[in-house]
Structures are given as structure tokens and as C-alpha cells.
Amino acid sequence: MSGRILVVDDILANRRLLQAKLEARYFEVILASNGPDALVAAAEHAPDVILLDVMMPGMDGYEVCQRLKANPQTAHIPVVMVTALSQQESRLQGLRAGADDFITKPFDDFGLLTRISALLRYHSVAKELRQREASGGPAIFDADIDADAMDRPSRVVVVDESVHRARRLSDYLRRAGHVTASLQDAGDQTEGRGIDVLVLALDQQGFDPLRLCAQFKMGERTRAVAILLICNEINQDKALKALELGASDIIMEPVDREELLARVLTQTRRTRYIEILRRRVDRGIELSVIDPLTGLYNRRHMMSQLSQLMGRSVVDAAPVSIAAFDIDHFKSVNDTHGHEVGDDVLCQFADRLRENVRPMDIVCRQGGEEFLVIMPGIPGDLACMAAERIRCAVAATPFGIGEGKPTLDVTVSAGVATNEGQLTGDPQILLRQADDALYAAKKSGRNRVMSLAA
Template identity: 35%
Template sequence: MKVQLSSSFPKAYLAASGQEALDIAVRERPDLIMLSDSLPDVATEDLCRRLREAPATAQSMLVVMVQDAGRSKRSRLLAAGADDLFARTQPEALLLSRLRCLIRARGTEEEMSLRETTGRAFGLAEAAAHFEQPANVALVTQRSAAALDWHHALTRLSRHVFRPFPMSEALRWFQSGGASDVIAIDTDSCDPKAVIRLIVEVRSRPASRHSEILLITGDHNAPVLSDALDHGASAVMTFGFDPREALLRMETLVRRKQIADRMRRRLHDGLRDSVTDSLTGLYNRRYAEPYLERLAEDSRHAGRPFALVLADIDHFKQVNDTYGHPAGDAVLMMVADLLRDNLRARDLVARFGGEEFLIVMPDTGAGEARIVADRLRVRLAEAPIAVPGREARIQVTISMGACVETTPPEAAVPALIERMIDRADRALYAAKNAGRNKVALAPAEDPV
């Protein structure tokens, strides 16, 4: 076994007993622990529990190599914490494919653990624990009798929702955007090419690409298994269908998917929070500046102009001083909503700092930029704003400075963006000095 694994795992440790395995595992913190189902000093299922309870090995993948293990023993091993059970006689190609899948899954769980640990180190409170919703499980088999038997047996044992599919219907379901948390495929009844096609379809569709895929077979020598794993299947159950074992394996896959889903949600939320303003929901300066650089590059290649507008709420300090900061927040949110709702979907609106907003309009010349800015100015002036604790609405106006540029071929983009912001800022001050509630356009030939 060590020779078989040497190409994939450069470090492998051998242990002659359960206690020796535990000592080595706690010291070395391995990615993968492979155990015999018969150890000289401890029951394998007890060792699985001890490894799962030890902090050093809680995230390690546990595989038990079994020989003629009955249904009851297999279920006990999985319930004790084993991630998978491998027949000792399975082909080497299948062994390595299954191990690669386990290592990929371990990487996802390790990343989730790292993010949570980092959050705690910064004093961030963890999200409150919540009950996960029942999973949706697709049962794909060409045997109608088996489909009914599987469905009834699993439904009696689990709160999850099971839906049987023949292969052709499953293909149509996922091609049309259907999704399931787990897809269990009866590879013994399905054409191997159809199995691979279904996996490819599932992995290529946004709604289903993160689904877990369990292959169920009574023949671990079937050539399709290794190909299916390498195309994106998650795990293989090689001892035929047994409802308790199948459910334990599905529970493991559901748990992994829920961990991965939570990690993706947290990553999405973290990225969103890092580039958006929490009060207005607009993009912030951190996002706007790289966006401007990309737009300037596009302008260079396409030879089309783009407009940059800086907008500043007039006398905003007086709003805060007179009505309080809640009123100031209400004004900022109202202005943000008005700007966002009255521009094209392709235009960018960002809160640039304080009461200042940035508007970026691709493919926009000077005349159009001025017209749009003036329309926004008028709409705000005609829309008094309701503020907390005050019956009468308050009137606010906005001043705007705009500049338009087409990126020259020889221009350095960061310097160009800095220059545009400076030009728009000077135009904004010109609008303020002209009496406020004005739009000013930077001259076409503005000196650097």
C-alpha cells in the first residue's frame, strides 16, 4: 500500500497497532489516515472515534480498508467517523481516484476551519448556530423497482427529500437548471457514457455545479468508476445499495456541501462588505478606483470616451447640525437611491467619502455627461427628503463636477485616473463657487 501511494503522497507513515497509529497521527497531523478493519489492540470503530475527537486529527480523512465486512459493521464504521470504506481488492486506479476526491474535500474543510479560526483571532463573533434545512437528494437509476425501494427505505430513515429519476429525465432536469444537494447514481443500471455525461452536465451548470455526487455499485471493478470520479463525482459506495450505509454516506456528503456553501456565502459576503458602503449600499472608493482603471484600459482599446462625475451634497454639515446625524444618514441614503435609480445599469455610482459621490459613465461624451448630471441635479432638487422624527421634509441640493476623457494610447492609466479625479474635483468647486446646485464641466484642454 505504501508503494502504491508513494507517487501521490510523498510522506507515508506505517503503524503496526492502533495506539501507534494514534501517536503518529497526533504528532504528524496527516491529511489522510488509512486503517485496517482488524487491528491487534483496538476495535477500528473505537480508533475512528478517538481520531475524530483528537483536535490534531479531527480534520484528517479516515479511510477503513475492509475485507468481507457486513452491512452492520460498515454502518458502525461510518457512524464512528470513517469518511469512506475501501475494499482491499479494488483496482489501484480506483483507489487513487477515490483518495484524490477525499483530499480535495479535506482541502475545503481545512479552508473553512482556517477562516473561522482567523475570524476568532480578530475577535469576530461567529454566526449563531442554526439548523440546516433538509437536503434534496436525486436518486438516478434505470431500474424502476429499485427506484421505489430506495425511495421508500431512505424516506423512512431520513428527513431529507428524495426524488427518483431515470437517467434521461435526470439529464433533462439538470440541463434545465435543476439542482440537488446530493445526486446518487446507480452505475450498475446506467450506461457508463450516460453516467459521465450526467456528471459533466451537473458540473457545468451554475445551479448544480456544487452538488455532491455519490456512485452506488456492487462491482468495484467497473471501469466507469475511476473516470466518473476524475470527471467530478464525489464518492463511491462499492458494496451495493444498503439504505443505512447509503444514508450515512449521504449525510457525510450533505455536511461537506453545507460547509462549502457556508464558506462560499461568507466569502461572497466578505468581498461584498469590503467593497460596499454599509450605509448606502453603494460601491466604495476601494472598488471604484480599480474599476476606473479597467474602464480606462477599455477606453484605450475601443477609442471611446467615458465620463467621471463628482457630486457633493450642498450644505450637508448644516443638515447634521440642525437635524442630527440620523437625518444626515437619511439624506445620504436618499441621494444614493436617487442616483442609482436614475442611471443606466452599466453606469457606476460609488460613495467616494463623506457626502461625496462618484459617478462613472462608460461610452459617454461631454454633452451627454452634462445632460445626465443636470437631470440628476434637478430630480434631487424636486424631491424633498423625509427624515426621522420630523414631519416636514427637508430640501437638499447637489453640486456636480464632470470631466470626459478618451484614454490616449501612450497614457499611463493610474496617472490618467488621478488627473481625471483632480479635474472633476476642480469642476465641482467651480459649481460650488457659482452658487451651488450647479453642474460644471471641466475644460477639454485642462492643463496637467
């Protein structure tokens, strides 16, 4: 993975060393020798990762980090704090300042490069989600980005055959307030039950830890769980494979307590941040295509789907049929029983539509009491039969409108239109044909299906 990296260090030799290591791996490197220059470079060059020395005269690394995180233009860039081995405490201080990761001088190449790769991967996923969110229709509220939720105790599973080490690691985690769970809990996504981090020792005899990595990353429910590898000098190759499979981070043996806690914290934040972004993107997509009353697709989605299908129909002459439905005398339902009952009737009609179409059909509410079913690949005669089945399903059983109240006889009229490649890709013509047929059905007595072509 390539990327642009800003290296900030007050000592020339350190800058040169990092530059050489990174350029050897084809990263683009930008250098800054003090805090103020770093802030300018970050805003100007939009690096993918910033390696930030903690000890610098004037503005130190913590302050630079805080300023980067306070500026919306640079807040999303991952910051790696570079600390000396003797500064254990400064790791946590760095994380409190908003840093995303830390590395310790003197660098081991393996740790440095795996960390940068993992951050670049994370950064690109987060960037894509943010872009999708920004382009995804209506604005979404920030209510569920909750700083407390980000730093809630983690739920961690430790998988390690070495009973002694497993107990020690679990102990570290529990004493810091985290919850240790079992592997069985990993698939459980019940609110508050899912896990954040899998701590996986690579030196196992009884099973293949790489297989477990792959299983986690393939599983729908475990994909988002961050995997933190416990690794030593001997199994670095295995660690590289695990990182390729989607593991997020490594920690070298012997495991240092502070480092374990700090890494669990950063991985938990990342997992949760991605999860929140994903949920917001999903909800944004949902908000932009779903009719909130009935849960059917809205007119916007209807038009885009119909345009696509019409376009395809021009190319391969596959038929596309639509059936426009309108509830008969709906205004009198509202006038007689009130809008609440009116809404209830709309929802019940939506249910009957859903129950009586094929899985590939697209059921939409156009607005008011008007609905449309798009039937890809279905010629006109079959579309009329499908619409007739829906009409019968509505007329056959009266609608309940609340306990103790009489049921309501509801009927619908429908107009069917089909494109078998004869029309251009413009859905408006097809929609007008269906509307004309629907109007004819209304005129000739309602509770019927008509198609002008037939």
C-alpha cells in the same frame, strides 16, 4: 490528481500493499504503523488524505481520528477509515468519530482510487475557500457553522428506472429519517427546499445518466448537489466518466443499507460544509467592498477599481471619467430632521444614482454625503452629460421623508474629471481634479455640474 497520502496500519503487509497501489498512481505515500506515530506524521507532513486502519493495538483508529479532528492543525485533513468487511457497524462509529469516508478491506482498486480522488477534489476546494476566507478582509463570525445543521436529515433524490430498487433505496433513506424529493425539487433553492444528494443509478435505458450528471454540474442551482452513483462491475467505465463530470462518490451493487446511509451522510456533510464556506467567502467579500447603509461600493473598492482602470488607461489610452457628487446643504437636513431622515436621504440619493448610470459604471459612497461614479471608457464631455442627467433626476422630484411629512427638495453638486491616458496610474490626481471641480460647482451656487478642463 496527485497528492500526499498518509497510510496508517499496524500490519506491514497492509502498509506495503497500499503503498504499492498508491505509488503506481503517482501519489506520494507516507507510512505510520501506530496511532501516536500517525498523529506526529499528520502534523509534520500535512498530508492531503489519511487512510486510517481501525483495528490497531494501543490507540485504535477511532481515537486517532478524534485526536486528528480535535487538533486545529490537522482537523481539515480528510480521514478515510479502513475497516474489514465484517465491521459494518464500525463505519457509522467512524463517521461519528469525525471520519470523512471509509473503505472496506479487501480493497478493490476502483473503489479505493475513486474515493481518494473525490476526497482530494473536495479537500482542494475546501482549502481554497478557507484561504480565500482568511485573506478576504474583515473577520467573519462562525455563527453559521452549526453542527446540528450539518447533520440535519438529508434531502435526497433517487433517480432509477428500476422501480423495485428505487423503492427499496427510498425506503432505506426515509426510515433513517431522510427526506426523499423529486427531480423537480433539485432546482429549487428556497430555504430548506434544495436537495443535498442525488442518488443516480448508472444502468439506465431510457436516458443517459452521464447527461444528467453534466446537467447537474452545469446548473447554477444544482452544481453543489453531491451525486452518488450506483454502479456495478459492468459499468465502471461509465462511473469513471461520471466522476470526471463531477459526481462525488460511488456505491457498488447490491446496495448495502448501512453503506448507503453512511455515504449519504458524508456527502451531505461535504455539500453543506462547502456551501457554508462559500457563503462565508461571499459575505466576506461583500462586507469588505459594500457600504452597509446604501449598498453601494465603499471607498476601498472605489480605490482599487479606479487604480485598475487608470493602469489600463495608461496602456491603451482608453478614457476613464469620474463624477464626484456631494449633496447640497446636507448638514442642515441632519440638523433639521435628524440623522434618521439624513440616512434616508442618502439611501434615496443612492437609488437615483443607480437608476441613472450604465450597467458598467461603478457607483460608490466615499463617506458622509460624498459619492463617486466611475465611468469606464467615457470621455469628459459625455461624463458631464451623464452627471447632468443625475443632477436633474435629483432636483426634479423631491424626496419623501415619511408618511404625513412634507417632501424635501434635495439638490446635488458634481465635479467631473477625465483621464485619457495623460495621467499616470495614480488615482489620487484624478480624484483631486474632480474634487476641485466639485468645489468650484459649490462656490458658484450649487445644484450644478462642473469640470475644470471644460
